[in-house]
Structure formats: C-alpha cells, structure tokens
Amino acid sequence: MLVMKNINKTFQTGNIQTHALNNFNLTVNEGDFVSVTGPSGSGKTTFLNIAGLLETYTNGEFTLDGKDVGQLNDNGRSRMRNEKIGFVFQGFNLIPDLNLFDNVDVPLRYRGFDAKERRRRIEENLERVGLASRMKHLPSQLSGGQQQRVAIARALATEPRFLLADEPTGNLDSQMAQGVMTLLEEINQQGTTIIMVTHDLELAMRAIRTIQVRDGRVSELDVVAEKASA
Amino acid sequence: MIEIGLIVRALLRNKIGALLIALQIALTMTIMVNAIFMIQDRQSQMQRESGLDEANTFYLTNTVFGKDYNLQAEMQTDLNSIRKTPGVIDALQINAIPLSGGGWSMSLQHEPGDDKDTIGSAVYMVDDHAINTLGVELLAGTNFSAEDIEWRVDGQSTWPSKTIITKAFAEQLYPDNWETALGKTIYISQNQPMQVIGIIKTLQAPWNGWGGVERSMLVPFQMETQSSYYFIRTESGRRDELMPIIEKTLAESNKERIIRRVTTLEETRKRSYRRHNATNKILTTVVITLTLITGFGIVGLAIFSINRRTKQIGTRRAIGATKWQVMRYFLVENFLISCVGVIIGIAGAIALNMWLVKTFNLTPIGFELIAFGAVALFIVGQLAVLYPAKKAALIPPATATRTV
Numbered sequence: 073m074l075v076m077k078n079i080n081k082t083f084q085t086g087n088i089q090t091h092a093l094n095n096f097n098l099t100v101n102e103g104d105f106v107s108v109t110g111p112s113g114s115g116k117t118t119f120l121n122i123a124g125l126l127e128t129y130t131n132g133e134f135t136l137d138g139k140d141v142g143q144l145n146d147n148g149r150s151r152m153r154n155e156k157i158g159f160v161f162q163g164f165n166l167i168p169d170l171n172l173f174d175n176v177d178v179p180l181r182y183r184g185f186d187a188k189e190r191r192r193r194i195e196e197n198l199e200r201v202g203l204a205s206r207m208k209h210l211p212s213q214l215s216g217g218q219q220q221r222v223a224i225a226r227a228l229a230t231e232p233r234f235l236l237a238d239e240p241t242g243n244l245d246s247q248m249a250q251g252v253m254t255l256l257e258e259i260n261q262q263g264t265t266i267i268m269v270t271h272d273l274e275l276a277m278r279a280i281r282t283i284q285v286r287d288g289r290v291s292e293l294d295v296v297a298e299k300a301s302a
Numbered sequence: 303m304i305e306i307g308l309i310v311r312a313l314l315r316n317k318i319g320a321l322l323i324a325l326q327i328a329l330t331m332t333i334m335v336n337a338i339f340m341i342q343d344r345q346s347q348m349q350r351e352s353g354l355d356e357a358n359t360f361y362l363t364n365t366v367f368g369k370d371y372n373l374q375a376e377m378q379t380d381l382n383s384i385r386k387t388p389g390v391i392d393a394l395q396i397n398a399i400p401l402s403g404g405g406w407s408m409s410l411q412h413e414p415g416d417d418k419d420t421i422g423s424a425v426y427m428v429d430d431h432a433i434n435t436l437g438v439e440l441l442a443g444t445n446f447s448a449e450d451i452e453w454r455v456d457g458q459s460t461w462p463s464k465t466i467i468t469k470a471f472a473e474q475l476y477p478d479n480w481e482t483a484l485g486k487t488i489y490i491s492q493n494q495p496m497q498v499i500g501i502i503k504t505l506q507a508p509w510n511g512w513g514g515v516e517r518s519m520l521v522p523f524q525m526e527t528q529s530s531y532y533f534i535r536t537e538s539g540r541r542d543e544l545m546p547i548i549e550k551t552l553a554e555s556n557k558e559r560i561i562r563r564v565t566t567l568e569e570t571r572k573r574s575y576r577r578h579n580a581t582n583k584i585l586t587t588v589v590i591t592l593t594l595i596t597g598f599g600i601v602g603l604a605i606f607s608i609n610r611r612t613k614q615i616g617t618r619r620a621i622g623a624t625k626w627q628v629m630r631y632f633l634v635e636n637f638l639i640s641c642v643g644v645i646i647g648i649a650g651a652i653a654l655n656m657w658l659v660k661t662f663n664l665t666p667i668g669f670e671l672i673a674f675g676a677v678a679l680f681i682v683g684q685l686a687v688l689y690p691a692k693k694a695a696l697i698p699p700a701t702a703t704r705t706v
Contacts, residue, residue: 117703126620126700147624153699154622165617165702169312181305182622210315226621238703 074100074123074234074265079132081118081288092118093129094288100267102233105260107279108269115288116269117238123267124157124236125149137233154182158227158264160256162239164219166211166226172198173207176226183230197225201255217248224255228264235259237268241275253278309635320635323596323603324643327679330596331647335675336654337585339667344578350515352400353468353504355437356567358391358536360545361399365529368558373526374453376556383555384532384548385431389540392435395524396533397427398508401567401574405508410519412475414493421474422514423467424507427454427523432466435535436505441469443484443500446522454523461490462522466500470516496521510574513663541566596679597686600639604632604690608697615694616701625695632691633684640683644676651675 081093092115100106110116121127122134125141134141137156144152159165166175173194180190198204201221203214211219220240227235237256241249253275260266260280268279276282284291313320364380366373377395384393398405406427409420426432430446443466452462465488467475472483480501487495505518532552536544545564553561608615615628623631655667 121700121703126703150622150624153620159620159702161702165613167614169315170308174308174311177308178618179621182627
C-alpha cells in the first residue's frame, strides 16, 4: 500500500521557489493499476520520482508498504527501490553494452541473489515478456517495443510490490504501445500494483483508476467502480 | 556482489578507450620498472665503499718546474714535513687517486707468456705508508717494508717483485679461495713476476664505471717525476683545518714547484658520481611524470565514461544500486583495466630489461621490483579513479526519468 499525505515538494532556484507538489494526497492499494495524467509541468514526474524514492520530498507523510519513507537514509532507499519497486522508463533505459540477459541481471546482483537464482529469474521473466530466445542479443538489435519488454522483465525480475511506469509507451508506435499496455494489464492481473504516468488518455483509461495531476495536486479521480459500470 | 562478469562484457563491447589506458599503464610499467632498476643500480654503485678513510683524507698536486730540482730528496723532505705536522696521521706520494677518473691499469696473468689470459687491475704506486695513509684494511699477509720501495723514473718498464692486491682481485685470480692468492706469483707485462705479499679488503680503481672497479693493486714504487700527487690522511675532524696549512707549508718551503688542486676525497667522490646523480634525477622525473600522466589519463577516461553514462548510472541507482555499488563499479572497472595494463607491462618490463642486460651488461631485474611496479600502478589507478567514482556515486537516481 502506498500512502501520501500532504506531500510538498519545493525546488529552489536562486530566489525563486517552485512548488512541484502542493499538499499532494494519494492512496494506492495493493493490486491497483493507477494511471496518472496531467499537462506538462503539472508535477506528474515529480510525483513518480517521489513515489519511486528517486527524489526526497520537502514535507508531508509518505508510507510505502507500511514503512515511513522519510526515515530512510540513502542506502535504505536504494534497498527499498531494489526490493519493492520496479521501474519502466519512457526511454527504456537499458544498458547498451549488455545483452538482454545481463540487463535483467543488474538489479538481481544488487540484491545479492546467487547465480542459480538469478538465472532462474532472468529466464522466467524474459520468457514472460516473450524474449527468452533473444537473451544474448544487445538492446540495439531489438525494436522499441521489444526493448520496453526487456525493461519490464528487468523490473519484474526482483518481484516488486509496485511497478512504476513513466510514459512506458511514449517512444512506441500505437501497435507496440498496445502490446506493452496489454502486458502491463497482465502483470497487474497477476497481483503487481502499477502506477503509470502517461499523456495518452486512451491508454490511461485502461487502468483501474485514473488520477489527474494539476498544479501539483490530485484534481480528479476516476475509480474502478465507475470504469466497471461504464 | 561484485559485477566482474558484467563489467568485463561491457568493457569488451567498448574496448578502445580502455585498451588505450591499459597500454598507457603497460608503457608506464615498462619504463617505470626499468628506470627504478637503473636508479637503484646507480644508487648502489654510489654507495660502494672506496676502501679509503674518505672523511679524513685529501690530496694535492705537486708540480715541479725548477731546473736543478732534486726530485727524490725534495719529495722525501715534503713527505717528512707533512707527516710531522700535528694532526696528520700519515702521507704518501701516489700516481693516481681512486674515483678521480684518471689512473693506471695493467693486465696480469697466472703464467708468463703473450698468449695467456689476463685480468686487468688498477695500479697504485705507493710506499710502505700506503696501508696507513689510505686507511685500507689488510686482510692477509704483510705491508711493504721500507726496503721493498724502489724508485721509478718516467718511461721505466720494469716492475717491483712484490705487490699487495685487493680481495676482489684475489677472487678473480683464484675464484675457489681468494686466500690462496697470498704468496703466489703473478705476472705483469706478460712475463715479469710479482709475489702477492698482502691482500687488502677494498680499494677502488680510479674509474667508477669500469666493471673491474674493485680490482686494484699496490706496487712499491716511488716516482721520480715532475708531477705527482701527495695523499694525506688526518686525524678525525681535522682535515679542513689542515688542508690550507699543508698547502701553505709546501708552497713556502720550495718556490720551484706549484702546489695546486688541493681536494678532498669527498669532493672527488661527488664529482665522480655527478653523472650518476644527474641521470638518477632525470630518471626519477621521467618516472614521476609518466605516473602522473597515466593517473591523469585514468581520471580523464573515467570522467568521460561517467559523463557518457550519466543516465545509465542514474538508472542503476533507480533499480537499486547504492552509492557504494556505483563507486565500486568504477573501481573494479579500473582494476580490471589496470590488470591488463600491468600484465602487458610485466612482459614489456622483462623484455626491455633483457635488452638492457644484453646491451649494457646490467644485472637482470628482480621480481620484487616488478611486484612493486604492479602494486604502485594499481594504487595509482585506484587513487586516480577515486574522485570520478565518487562523482558518479553522487549522480541522483532521478536522472533516470529525465528525458534530456
């Protein structure tokens, strides 16, 4: 469960203060699929960075899986990212010098799994995204959609409680975007909580809940019940 | 968990920069190890004992120009006068000064004949005061007696029948047991016999770069010559005080000669090894410069690599790497590059040393020096990459979500 209460994030540039998040409140339950939309500069990415422990917040309360995030030091945040959160980035963020197998291996090594366990997880997750046969290929030898699938496999390999996706289809054509979206839905149905930032309203509406961020706060909620009754 | 496999595979796909640094490390290792070896070699040469009481000895040149000058009588008068000077231990006339760069050498052999193998030795023409004046240690046998001393005129080709040789020379003559040289007859000028009546511990030849610098012999000759050296040994700490006194006494006692070049043995040693010192300074500068250049090269490559991989590092942080794990990545990467460089460098250092040994007759390099070079370059590499690695560790994980 992810709970944010009155989260504020202020950036200071010289004498100018920018309030990226302003009393931001959100609760994401276990198994949710939440899409986050909003105009550019509304605070979507700042929210995602804070939710993913990539950035600290100025004040407020934030608990993730029952833990007070504000109490964690840098190492604790790294460990929590590795153990509980999986990331899917708009630009895939694969390591170009490593093949698919090694790319998925990276977070598993940080976790300290032994070689046998790592191999099992890598093969299982590449199989899950349909790329097991290409595990020795480099990212540059794959299409954008395939690269994003590898990024999803990497995110899932650590068996995270939360999958945070930042414009996961932003660099893909519509057909590939549909494929990635279907994969995310499958993952959600298997129990992983997903928070997805997107500009694409059509894709956003495929989530269980959609929230809109405007001026650094949640301005609107569409809940699963409404979607189900529509 | 150290990601050696991942780092190796990443390096293999991006090898040009890493290979250039590895080659730079190899080149530095090759030159550094051999330069240090040459420095050490020169240093040990400079530290060799001359056998003399260097701190308390000096010498001067006595050059005669008077027409009716009685060379034999005046020389005896001079030496008696010097020996009686309070503070002087002893003095003698000598034909050459150890380490001065100029002197005599002769070839000696076990048997007479012009087809026998010979061994070269420096020749010091001295009287029975030599052991005491030079401060050399007599290991076996006896000193010359006053009766052994002969006068030698310029151009004379005959030699006295007795000699005292250094232990190093005795070892060369009788490798199985140097002590057996005592009492043996050796031959000078192919067929003139000389009996070895004494063996002294050390007395270096005038030429520090000569392979046989430790081989010297004392010959009981006093020279009837227009120009010769007076060699003087003083009581401890009185050398500098006595140098001008003796110079003045000699100069005033007879106006038909010139006393000049009053020089201490310490000055002679310093002058003798001036080139060694200069070469060592140059080699030290080369070693330091090369090491610094290599260090800067590593810093440069690491910074370039980090700037190129900023987003990748941010991504690593985002998916769970701690700051230490990011730092460790670059330290391990540098260590692996250094390993390749050092391995090539060891081969290069040995190859260069083999060439130096063959060309300049040096001794082969020791394993300790190679190990030292390897460890030094690993340390330089790790220190050089420390700052860039720390910088990389500070890249925030949020960099992963930035689109620019």
